[in-house]
Structure formats: C-alpha cells, structure tokens
Amino acid sequence: MTAHLGLIGGSGLYGLELDDAEWREVATPWGRPSDAILTGRLDGVPVSFLPRHGRGHVHAPGELPSRANIAALKALGVTDVVSVSAVGSFREEMTPGHLVVVDQMVDRTAGRPASFFGTGCIAHVSLARPTCPRLSALAAEAAEAAGATVHRGGTYLCMEGPQFSSRAESRIWRDQWGCDVIGMTAMPEARLAREAELCYAVVGTVTDYDSWRDGAGPVDAAAIVAVLAANVERGRDLARRLPALLRDEGHPCADGCDRALDHAIMTAPDRRDPALVARLRAVAGRVL
Ligand SMILES: CSC[C@H]1O[C@H](OP(=O)(O)O)[C@H](O)[C@@H]1O
C-alpha cells in the first residue's frame, strides 16, 4: 500500500504549504468534517491536512466531528494520521516549547461519539497501544530533525473541557494517575483511527504547566496561543520532513494498525443491520 500522510492540525495550526495544493470538501456517512481538507504532495507523497477546529477555530473540543474527520481522511486514501496538538505538561522537564510523542492515553471525555460501530454491527478493537509505535518513531525523528526537543513517550490525559482543570484535578492526574500531559482532543480520535485501521500518532506541543504547580498562576489561553505561535514554524518543518520518512517505511504496519479489524467484528453476518453496514463500508470495507 502506498503511504498517504494525514495531518490533523490542532490549535494554532490551520494551514500548510503543499505541492499541487487544493482544498477539498469531503462528505462522509457521519456528516462533514471540521473543514475542507487541504490535499497535495510533499516529496512526492500524498498529504491531506485537516484543521481540527476548522479555519478560524470554530469547533469546540467536545463538539468536534471526529467520526467525519477520520472517515474523510480514510476516504481520501490516508494510511497514517499524525495529530499535532497543544498540551499542558505535568512534568517539570517537559517544558513549554518541547514536543511529546504520546504513547499512552487516559480518556476522561464524556458523551462524545466514540465508535463507528454499534448495535447492528459491533466490533471490539484493541487499544492497548492507542498510538502506532512505528509512526510515532517517524514523527519523533522528523521533530528532532526540525530541531525540537522531543520526549519519546508520555501518557496523555484527554479531558472533556472546554474549561481547564482545577488544581485538585491537575494534581490527581499527575500524582495519582501518572499522566504526563493533558489535552482535550486526542480522544476519541485515537479510538476512531484504530477502528478505521489507520496508523495514528500524537505530537503534543507543550504550551503550559496546567494548574498543579505551587505558586504558579492558572492556565491562560492567551499564553497558550503565544507559545503555539512561537512554535508553529517548527510544526510545519516537522510536517515537511515526515512524508519522505514515511515513504521509506512502507506498509503493512509492523504493529498491525492496518489490520486492527481482522478479528474484531462480533455480530454474525446474518444479524447485521444493512443500513449500518452500508455506512461502515466507508471505514471498514476491507472486512465487510
Ligand atoms: C487553546 S488550548 C486548548 C485547546 O488546545 C488543544 O487543542 P488541539 O489538541 O486541537 O491542539 C486542547 O486539546 C484544547 O482543545
């Protein structure tokens, strides 16, 4: 399979320079994605870029059309999705401006549609490793080549938001749950990418220390935006370097992300809901 990089740009990253660039509207059985998707090529590799919150930052983290976002990238032929996200840090050494390539997640979101499947066609995929180790390593390599200080591995707590955490919550996530960074968007994105058999990695740009530190003031959106603005060029540089690395590290995925549905569907073929199956073909056609 030919590698096709999907980039989901988080807060502060709403565009990218691509060869043969074209903004394309993509409809999916789960509605429209956050925005049109910028398609093009870098180093000859197809790249599709989606601004997660939409250009102009119009979608709240709890109301993102994540199913449509992942389904639209799948429809365009994307094989590997890298999310670039703003994160708060629970670790002194993960300082604002550093990048954290996430390898574990704790999901504290509530009420977000978190699966393509459901009654009428049920599937259980593994999320033991919620991000793809192979793609994460490539993203870390690209980030280091772009001159970033990179932490390989870290546990991302996904909170519901949109408000930031209280100090008590921040200390629970850090001291009792062992989380390293916090954000509001990687879930259910990681779940959906796995169900759609896409490799998925999260590169977190540390923007702040959340609320756990003694004597420090509260998190401040304006300060976060300032850190993001200072690091946006590095994010773009990372994105420019990734396609060439991906091209040389072809599929099938050594970690099996692209075969995640092999033994996952539980519902007997004759008991499946034809309408749901018809929708599911957009993301799970390989096994239906
Ligand atoms: C502007 S800080 C809060 C906002 O930023 C992060 O979004 P993203 O992951 O898309 O960069 C965070 O999760 C919140 O949604």
Ligand SMILES: Nc1ncnc2[nH]cnc12
């Ligand atoms: N402290 C924080 N909490 C949640 N999401 C964030 N995104 C950036 N910083 C954050």
